[in-house]
Structure formats: C-alpha cells, structure tokens
Amino acid sequence: MSExxxxxxxxxxxxxxxxxxxxxxxxxxxxxxxxxxxFDELPWSSDYYDQHQQMMPDNGVEQLRDYxxxxxxxxxxxxxxxxxxLNGLLLPIRRTFDQFVCERPSVLYPGVTSPLxxxxxxxxxxxxxxxxxxxxxxNMGGHLYEGDPNEVAIQTSAFTRRGCERIIRYSxxxxxxxxxxNHVTSITKSNALGYGMVLWDRTFQAVAEDxxxxxxxxxxxxxxxxxxxRRPEAFDVVVASNLFGDILTDIGAVVTGSxxxxxxxxxxxTRANPSMFxxxxxxxxxxxxxxxxxxxxxxxxxxxxxxxxxxxxxxxAIEESVKRVLEVGEILTPDLGGSASTSSVGDAIxxxxx
Numbered sequence: 001m002s003e004x005x006x007x008x009x010x011x012x013x014x015x016x017x018x019x020x021x022x023x024x025x026x027x028x029x030x031x032x033x034x035x036x037x038x039f040d041e042l043p044w045s046s047d048y049y050d051q052h053q054q055m056m057p058d059n060g061v062e063q064l065r066d067y068x069x070x071x072x073x074x075x076x077x078x079x080x081x082x083x084x085x086l087n088g089l090l091l092p093i094r095r096t097f098d099q100f101v102c103e104r105p106s107v108l109y110p111g112v113t114s115p116l117x118x119x120x121x122x123x124x125x126x127x128x129x130x131x132x133x134x135x136x137x138x139n140m141g142g143h144l145y146e147g148d149p150n151e152v153a154i155q156t157s158a159f160t161r162r163g164c165e166r167i168i169r170y171s172x173x174x175x176x177x178x179x180x181x182n183h184v185t186s187i188t189k190s191n192a193l194g195y196g197m198v199l200w201d202r203t204f205q206a207v208a209e210d211x212x213x214x215x216x217x218x219x220x221x222x223x224x225x226x227x228x229x230r231r232p233e234a235f236d237v238v239v240a241s242n243l244f245g246d247i248l249t250d251i252g253a254v255v256t257g258s259x260x261x262x263x264x265x266x267x268x269x270t271r272a273n274p275s276m277f278x279x280x281x282x283x284x285x286x287x288x289x290x291x292x293x294x295x296x297x298x299x300x301x302x303x304x305x306x307x308x309x310x311x312x313x314x315x316x317a318i319e320e321s322v323k324r325v326l327e328v329g330e331i332l333t334p335d336l337g338g339s340a341s342t343s344s345v346g347d348a349i350x351x352x353x354x
Contacts, residue, residue, distance in 0.1 A: 002310075002311065003035070003038065004035065004036070004069070004311075005068050006037055006067060006070075007070045008039050009044050009070065009072045009073065009089075010041065010045070011046075011073040011074050011283065012073075012074060012076055012077050012283040013074055013076070014073075014281075014284045014287060014342075015283055017289070017343075018279070018293055018294075018342065019073040019298060021295035021346030022299045022301070022302045025302065025321075026302055028351075033311065033317070035314055040067070049080060055084070056089055060092075064093065064097075065273070069305050069308065070274055071277050071301075072090075072277065073278070074283040077283065090278075093266075093276055097274060098133065098270075099275055100132050100133045100163065101167060101265075102129070102132040104128045104263070104265075105127045106127070106253060107122065107125050109122075109256075109261070109323055109327070110327040112256065114255055116232070125180065125236075128240060128245050128249045128252060129170060129245070130242060131167040131239075131240070132242060134159060135158065135163075135243060136157045140156040141153065157193075157196050158196075159197075170269060172184055172214050175211075184208075184236070184239060185235055186216065186239055186240075187220075187248065188201055188219070188244075204216070221247070228248060229255060232252070232255050249264075258335045262280040263280075263303070264280045267308070275305075275308055277308075292333060293342045294332075296326075299318065303322075317353050321350075321353045322349055324352050325348050325352060
C-alpha cells in the first residue's frame with residue numbers, strides 16, 4: 001500500500017468538472033493498485049480573486065511545498081485579464097518550484113480522427129518539451145506613460161545558458177528513454193532574434209555533441225508550424241522556448257484530434273520540489289457547467305502525475321482505459337463526435353480500469 005498527498009486546484013470553468021472526473025478515475029485506480037490518494041482541495045480560482053483580489057494567499061506557494069504533486073484544472077475567466085490569473089497563480093508556482101520542464105505529448109490514438117487526411121493511429125506520436133521558467137514569459141518589462149496616446153510598453157525575453165542547456169539536455173535524455181525515432185528537433189527564430197535565440201542555437205549544438213546516438217535538426221518557428229500540419233509524423237521530441245512551445249502544442253493538440261486530449265506536466269526533474277500537472281485546454285467558459293467538456297485531457301494528465309509518483313502499473317492501467325474508451329467510440333464527448341456527458345466519460349474510464 002502506497003500513499004500520496006496531492007494538492008487539488010480545480011480552478012475555473014470546465015476545470016471543476018474535469019478534475020472531478022479525473023479524481024474519480026484516480027480513486028478507481030487506487031482501489032485496484034493499493035494506492036491511497038490524500039486529496040486536499042484548495043479554492044484558488046477567479047472566484048477567490050473576486051473575494052481577495054489575489055489568485056491565492058500570500059503564502060500560497062509555501063502551502064504547496066509539502067505536497068507530493070499539484071493537480072490543477074484550468075484557470076481563467078473572460079472578465080479577468082489573463083495576465084492577472086497567469087501571474088497570480090501558475091507562473092509563481094512554476095518559478096518558485098523550478099518546474100523548468102513543461103512536457104506535452106501529442107498522440108493520435110485509435111478511434112480518434114485527425115483533421116489531417118490519411119493519418120492512422122500512432123502516425124503522430126511526439127512530445128514537445130517547452131522551457132517553462134524564463135524566455136519570453138519572464139515577465140520583465142514595464143509601461144511608460146500608461147494610458148497616454150504615446151504609451152510605451154517594454155517586454156523583455158530572458159535566456160540563460162543554464163536555462164537553455166538544462167531543457168535541451170532533458171530533451172535528449174527523453175528521446176533516449178522513448179526509444180522511438182531517437183531524434184530531437186530544436187525550434188528557434190535566430191534569423192530575427194539574434195541574441196537569445198542564437199544562445200539557444202549554440203547551446204543546442206553543444207549539447208548534441210554529447211548524444212551521438214540521437215539525430216537532430218533545427219527549425220525556425222514558422223517552418224515548424226507548417227511542418228506540424230503537413231508532416232507531423234516526422235517529429236519525435238521537440239524542444240522549444242516558452243512562447244514557441246506554447247504555440248506548437250496547440251497545433252499538436254488539434255492535429256491529434258482534440259484539445260480535449262491534450263495533457264501536460266510541469267516538472268522539476270530534480271524532485272526537490274513538487275511538480276504540477278494540468279491539461280492545456282483552458283477553462284472554456286462557453287461550455288462550463290453544461291456537461292460537454294471532455295475530461296480525457298485531465299485524466300491523461302493524471303497518468304503523467306501517477307507515473308511521476310512511481311506508480312507505473314496504475315498509470316498504464318488508466319492510460320489503457322482511456323485508449324479502450326476512445327477505440328470503442330460509444331461514450332465520447334461532442335469534441336470527438338459523440339454525445340456523451342463529461343461524467344459518463346469519466347464513469348466509463350473508471351469502470352474500464354483493470
């Protein structure tokens with residue numbers, strides 16, 4: 001019998017619904033595999049912001065330090081600017097806990113139809129590794145003459161040799177562990193961004209020398225976006241800066257059938273701090289509370305969490321259950337062409353765990 005203490009932040013919109021289904025599935029897997037989940041729900045959300053004018057308490061990050069993992073739904077509401085929710089919750093957690101790896105797989109599962117013609121199951125099977133603590137989202141800059149017609153806004157990206165090297169090295173190590181194409185693609189824009197991106201390119205070339213068994217290539221972000229659509233099967237592990245990784249993973253989610261399948265993890269690979277697990281689909285306020293949301297992204301995100309916690313058998317069982325429900329195709333939410341509710345999909349996945 002093993003035991004894990006998990007901080008649960010359901011957040012906003014469909015986050016509440018999909019986290020409930022994922023917790024249902026985790027409990028079912030726990031019963032099968034002798035795992036006790038100690039879930040502590042923290043009410044940090046846009047509603048919390050309405051009441052307290054902050055997304056979490058001043059000591060919120062410190063409250064999270066002793067948990068084994070953080071399980072997050074989705075955060076955001078149309079009437080609150082995104083930079084408030086982002087800089088008030090997600091980014092402080094990522095930075096304080098040095099969760100410098102954002103790992104986002106994109107897999108075309110059996111039973112799912114890609115909008116790209118001729119793609120068969122597992123033709124698309126790639127992972128984007130996004131640098132998660134610096135780069136374009138470093139939040140460095142400011143406003144001058146705010147509100148004036150001559151207002152100036154400065155937004156500065158920050159790239160360090162240490163930050164580039166560790167995320168690139170993680171990507172090479174992942175390519176080895178996956179053992180699929182043994183290939184790493186670096187995404188850059190060094191033809192236009194001649195400082196930070198050139199540092200990235202030089203670091204990629206240097207790290208690649210330590211991995212002669214891994215083939216490489218480097219693409220400009222615009223070419224990478226095109227290739228994610230015209231030949232996504234060419235990719236294995238893709239490493240990108242904070243902004244470029246964010247853009248590419250949205251494309252990866254769409255070409256593999258639905259953003260409702262897009263899982264994600266924010267890792268501190270050293271395990272000195274808790275890692276955070278969240279899907280990439282956002283809070284979707286237009287369908288919140290209607291039972292239309294696909295919980296599979298949150299459930300697949302839980303697979304990443306369970307595996308990170310060393311419970312490989314339970315993680316495999318949850319993932320296989322998701323695959324079975326997808327392949328049978330009888331209980332699917334509208335984004336995948338079905339008419340099932342959020343809770344019925346969760347029920348089906350929980351019932352199929354073996």
